[in-house]
Amino acid sequence: MNTVFKIYRFDPESGRNPRYQYFEIDVTKGQTVLDALIEIKAHKDGSLVFRRSCRSGICGSCAMQINGLNKLACETQVEDLKSKTVTIDPLPGFKPIKDLAVDMEPFYDKLRAVLPYLINPDSPPTDKERIQSPEEFKMIELATSCILCGGCTSSCPSFWADKAYLGPAALVKAYRYVFDTRDRGYSDRSGVVNNKHGLWRCHTIMNCNDACPKHIFPTEGISLLKRKVVEEKY
């Protein structure tokens, strides 16, 4: 099946404005958008820039906007898109570096801001791990599966309006540790999440829920975190 790929091209060194370039390739059944991009880069235009690593939906490198929705290119089969022209843009809201590669550094800064690691001043038992029941783990299970692709934060209109907003990915990471029964770091994180650029910029638009390739439902985690902050304060 011949499919046209309309791909966003941007090269800051050329001084030219961003533009779309069209490539037509014969797509076979089961071929993913990432496969198509690799084929285009190999046979049509070697200068095309995009990120990819695992090709298995676990590294989060190939998140991009495909036909207007943030998806992982490696998990999206061209056939499922049911369109003769597939439009591919870089993740919106992030600064494009070149073609489909965007600057993820501000995204990682926000992730670091919520202290994404276990904080517990008590020493663990010497003869076993810090124990957590299956029920306790269930609270955070989905949130632990985040692959940091940035699809959720990039789809969030609150983030588009306020680039300092932590965004769903960082808030889900905060949720993942705040609601971890082994963690004692709530007071360290509360100032970061209970903040003008934190939780309260989320207006439950829920684009993040649709964008997440791991079906984490960030809005739910953010809402539980909001409730936790209010309960702690009042």
Place this chain on the structure above:
Amino acid sequence: MDRGIGSGGAFAWFFQRISGVFLLVALLAHFWVLHYVSGGDVTFQIVAQRLATPIWKTIDLAFLVLAIIHGFNGFIMVIHDYIHNHNLRLVLVSFIWIAGIVLGLLGTITIISFQAPAGGGL
């Protein structure tokens, strides 16, 4: 990274939920009383008679105050969403506060001082 730790926003968010629930109930009650209790006859006489009673003054005053704070709190949230220049934000939030207080005072004066017109078949 400077996260601007400070005024938070937890209270504004929480208040919006509580006042929202009150306003929903109050609005439904208002609709019901206005259009069903009085047989659907919305005339100045009927409304004035009700508004002149202390209990309705109290209800309408709570309705007014919470509606104004709920609405203007929403405006302030929109300002925090979209305005990132500190000085402009200060000007706009100050304007919202002043406008809210003025409107609240005007409404309060109107409700408290309201008296049903004498006679006129009330």
